[in-house]
């Protein structure tokens with residue numbers, strides 16, 4: 001069967017599903033989600049801000065807040081040795097596979113109230129919406145301990161623990177000299193138990209709801225969208241070296257100005273990214289030496305960040321830009337050097353789960369065209385192990401990692417309805 005045929009077949013099956021959601025008070029459940037997010041926003045290391053790093057003391061209050069809702073739903077809860085808050089809703093069939101619903105509970109310094117938290121709280125609301133309706137799969141809700149990489153400069157500690165690759169991080173130290181292992185111990189957990197945090201069992205899928213943190217849904221007037229892939233990225237340190245000299249006495253034709261060369265590359269990167277659908281390229285940092293108003297720049301150290309949903313497109317673009325840099329250097333008698341600092345492959349989301357999520361959106365009368373995530377998410381790690389899908393919720397003003405980050409209540413309600421349909425479509429799929 002070709003992918004197109006497979007899609008038609010699954011869409012036909014989806015169309016036959018009868019979903020009865022009339023008895024749920026969506027507005028009340030939405031209010032409950034927003035109130036819970038507000039309560040969690042009050043759990044902070046820095047009074048007056050929202051700041052929660054890996055296993056900081058206020059994380060206990062977050063776990064308690066989630067735990068009280070989970071208790072109402074009769075979920076089994078625990079905090080694993082990676083600091084992840086976990087709640088399980090068991091299916092009647094013990095041998096059933098598990099749907100993991102997750103996002104993260106930590107934040108950047110002076111953050112907003114919804115990045116990560118919204119996805120975990122919506123997970124509870126989705127289970128509340130299910131009520132006593134049986135599902136042919138277990139659901140495990142995970143509030144990841146760490147995604148932002150603030151405390152140890154390495155992100156995804158929580159999702160790495162879930163997939164069983166966090167042990168290599170135990171000796172990393174924060175700026176106070178405390179290691180990941182010591183932070184786990186200080187919280188009352190046992191780093192020796194980290195292996196038990198790894199999810200063992202059959203995973204039906206991984207579902208993460210997250211705010212978009214960008215301006216696309218708002219520009220398109222859409223409440224929510226499925227994510228088709230998390231973009232791969234490369235980050236490089238670059239330098240162009242010429243010759244510093246007197247700004248008054250050196251004629252223009254006799255200069256080897258590193259900054260004018262770098263400027264050409266900045267514009268070349270912008271032009272290439274504008275001409276290549278889906279490509280983003282950014283020179284976000286530039287250090288000009290010696291950095292005086294009356295001296296021709298002798299050296300420029302700068303960065304390049306290139307991202308695309310397809311690794312081949314990203315790599316081709318990067319190779320073009322590096323060639324262009326060499327050309328500029330030759331034309332201007334400069335020396336060019338580059339160093340690859342970080343490279344992450346793109347993570348495609350699972351097409352089958354994506355089709356179900358799209359069907360859920362369409363059933364709510366919403367357009368379902370997918371977005372590519374330019375930012376990294378836990379789904380990027382988890383998606384390398386298990387079929388994963390994300391639902392993005394509109395970010396008003398495209399704003400995130402900022403105290404003014406917000407969501408529209410109507411969009412949260414859409415996410416709830418779409419998520420509820422998604423869970424039921426997934427249940428029906430197995431029959």
Ligand SMILES: [Zn+2]
Nearest residue numbers: 104115116147
């Ligand atoms: Zn996030």
